[in-house]
Every structure is written in structure tokens, then in C-alpha cells.
Amino acid sequence: xxxxxxxxxxxxxxxxxxxxxxxxxxxxxxxxxxxxxxxxxxxxxxxxxxxxxxxxxxxxxxxxxxxxxxxxxxxxxxxxxxxxxxxxxxxxxxxxxxxxxxxxxxxxxxxxxxxxxxxxxxxxxxxxxxxxxxxxxxxxxxxxxxxxxxxxxxxxxxxxxxxxxxxxxxxxxxxxxxxxxxxxxxxxxxxxxxxxxxxxxxxxxxxxxxxxxxx
Numbered sequence: 001x002x003x004x005x006x007x008x009x010x011x012x013x014x015x016x017x018x019x020x021x022x023x024x025x026x027x028x029x030x031x032x033x034x035x036x037x038x039x040x041x042x043x044x045x046x047x048x049x050x051x052x053x054x055x056x057x058x059x060x061x062x063x064x065x066x067x068x069x070x071x072x073x074x075x076x077x078x079x080x081x082x083x084x085x086x087x088x089x090x091x092x093x094x095x096x097x098x099x100x101x102x103x104x105x106x107x108x109x110x111x112x113x114x115x116x117x118x119x120x121x122x123x124x125x126x127x128x129x130x131x132x133x134x135x136x137x138x139x140x141x142x143x144x145x146x147x148x149x150x151x152x153x154x155x156x157x158x159x160x161x162x163x164x165x166x167x168x169x170x171x172x173x174x175x176x177x178x179x180x181x182x183x184x185x186x187x188x189x190x191x192x193x194x195x196x197x198x199x200x201x202x203x204x205x206x207x208x209x210x211x212x213x214x215x
Contacts, residue, residue, distance in 0.1 A: 006072040007094075013127040019080075020116040023088070025124075027068055028077035032086065033061045036079065039086055040107050049176050050168035055091065055105055065091075075104070078124060080117055087112045090121050094132065101125060101132075103139035114147075122155035129188040136188065140166065140181040149182065157184035160213055 010027065019025065028036065041048065041056045054060040066073040074096065080088030091104040106121050125137050140163070141152050153159075161183040171177045199207060 007066060007076050008128070008131045009068075010078075013124075013131070016120065016123045016127075018116075018123050019120045023080050023082055023112075023115075023117045023120070025078050025080045025088075025120045028061070028065065028079050028089070030062070030067055032079060033058045036061070036077075036086060036089055039109070040089065043107055043109055046170040049170055052105070052167070052169070055107075078120065080108075080120055082112060082117065088117050088120070090118075090124065092125070092128075094134075099133050099135045101128065101134050101137040103137065118151065122151075125155070125186070134188050136185055138183065138185040141184055143180045143182060152184050155186070157186045159183070160185045 037056045064075050066076045075093045077091045079086050087109040090106045093102045108118050164180045165178045166181045169179050
């Protein structure tokens, strides 16, 4: 059972010492929904199709996202500010039965990329893991951005798979095209608590993959 019945407030989590002081993060408020959707659309126009299009639709936030003082939901959004302006956002989803966290998306204004503004993402996943009893966090990372892969790996995530045709986006010509994404995971429980896997239950192909990932 999850130790915490809801998303713990930022004020109850360990101090964030890795995000540069000029950036502040807070939980998304309903009053910021419309603006956030417009900002994401301007920062990442290629997600106007596929699974990403929900993140520029105010209805998604209005019905699926947990807001302070309201009934708990499984999705939460944090926004980062610089000089009062929204410059970053991170969306997480918890599976309370499986004790896992899914990083749905992380976005940042172009002029603030590479500044350390998005280090909050690495902080918050680790900070939430203990109070919420999280065993594993995972994320899908685009194969178009080596920098995003490097950031995810620096945060302690390991690549565990590659999925072709996992989503669709707009290409440089404005045409809809399927894309390839890497799957990254980070574990928070001791391996001794994991149910063992029998090699006898693996096909040869799966055994080869297992050896590459976990030998």
C-alpha cells in the first residue's frame, strides 16, 4: 500500500538543492491552464498530433489533473517560473496499485534549455519515491534529442527498451509521421524484494535481451 494517500505538498519534501535558485517550481493552478497550453504549443508545435495533443488541450487538465485543495487524482503537473514567467512544466502520473511513477511529459522554453531549469524533474521523482512508496519510475524519451537522453541518464534512469511507432508527431515538413522512442526506468526498491525471474520461462530472444539489460 502506498504510504501517502495523496501527492505530498512540495513543502513536505526534502529541500531542492539541485535546481538553480533563479527558478522556482509550484503545483499547477487552474488559473494557469490556458496559458500553459498555449506555451507548450509554441515550444513544441510538433506535438499537436498524436498522444501529445492532449497536453495542449485545457480539458485534459480540467478533468485529469490534481489541483491543490481538490480531490486527489493520479496525475499532477508542476510548473517552473523565472522572473514570474512560466518557463517549464512537468507532468507525472502515479499508479497506486503498482507503486510506479510515469513521467508523462517534461517541457521547457527554448531560451531556458541547458540552464539547469529542468533539473527539478530529477529532484521531484526522487523526492516523491519514498513518501509515496514508489518502486519504479519510467519515461518515454524521444530518439530525436540526444540531449534529452543524456539528461534522463544523468538523473539515474537507464534505457530498458526502444519502441518504434510508439507515437506520431509532425515532421519538419508539417506532415504526420510515426516516431521512435526509448524507454527509460529508475528503480527505488532493493532487488531482494523483487520476485525472481526464471530463465526457463524465457524464449531465446527474450533471454538475449535480458542478458543485455540485466546480466
